[in-house]
Amino acid sequence: MLVCTNCGGLVHMDRLNALAGEAMRAEEQNPLAAALLWRQALDLLPPDSRPYAEIHQRIGQLSAGMPVEAIPLVAPPALPREQRENDPLPLAVAKTVGSMLLSIVVYAYLLDGGWRFAAGFVGLMLVHEMGHVLAMWYYGLSASPPIFIPFLGALINLRQNPPNAKVEAIVGIGGPLTGTVGALICYGLYHYVPAMHTPLVLELAYFGFVLNLFNLLPVPPLDGGRITAAVSPWIWMLGLAGLVVWFFAQWYYHGINFILLLVLFFAVPRIRATLRPHGRDNPYYRISPAASWTIGALYVVLGVVLLLAKSETGKMLMRYYGHDIGI
Ligand SMILES: [Zn+2]
Known part of the structure; x- marks a missing residue:
């Protein structure tokens, strides 16, 4: 569970902030380490959230100049919830x-x-x-x-x-x-x-x-x-x-x-x-x-x-x- 059912807030907020801080500090000197830190942050975010999409893009930029073997494996961001839903049955049938x-x-x-x-x-x-x-x-x-x-x-x-x-x-x-x-x-x-x-x-x-x-x-x-x-x-x-x-x-x-x-x-x-x-x-x-x-x-x-x-x-x-x- 990534999002609190009571308040709608992120469960791992503290951990995420710490990772983001570390990742941003690492970006200049060691882009690979930064990409790997951002990668850990992705696991703590719902795939259809805005931060997930932004971090996903950032990992792509950080790993652009690297040998392919070094790029951390990342699942592509899921579509936002409203675009993922099935059509209502009458519309689908129509x-x-x-x-x-x-x-x-x-x-x-x-x-x-x-x-x-x-x-x-x-x-x-x-x-x-x-x-x-x-x-x-x-x-x-x-x-x-x-x-x-x-x-x-x-x-x-x-x-x-x-x-x-x-x-x-x-x-x-x-x-x-x-x-x-x-x-x-x-x-x-x-x-x-x-x-x-x-x-x-x-x-x-x-x-x-x-x-x-x-x-x-x-x-x-x-x-x-x-x-x-x-x-x-x-x-x-x-x-x-x-x-x-x-x-x-x-x-x-x-x-x-x-x-x-x-x-x-x-x-x-x-x-x-x-x-x-x-x-x-x-x-x-x-x-x-x-x-x-x-x-x-x-x-x-x-x-x-x-x-x-x-x-x-x-x-x-x-x-x-x-x-x-x-x-
Ligand atoms: Zn077929």
């Missing part, structure tokens, strides 16, 4: 449903599938996003509601950093997990419900598998990047290499793929920041081997299921259309 309707209209006009396909596909994206939302609710993380953006899919903006890579991975795998179940349900309906034995339902299953498989690519900021970081952020290098090869192959055969370009644009800085010597030692990535193995195994199983299901439904669609569907 944002999600409104952006879904917009996406359905855009897809219905611009894609060949018609409005039924557009509505079904956006519905499958919602099933994926709700997997993330459920995991975030479970861990009490605040985030924006899912917002649908035509041709980009849907985004959830975290308003709070997860406490460690394990929680981030579980939030990350929630989406592809429910999304895969959603696509498998379409596939089941196609097989077992005569009224649903239509190319449309099969197409929805196929694109559901494609959507979730794409999101499993092991690069941040995709879900696969968040999941594989719980095993090792080095897996991102594999994902990045694959993505670069895929991007240039697409460019050569079909022209620039802007979704891949956008993923690369966000992936490269995050990968560089995490894999540099200092970032690798971040305790954020130190999680139990049991959790690493479980998350890694689930990721592989999900990937294999999606690959097989995509290839199977792709072949079935080819029989309908007489040609490859091309994704």
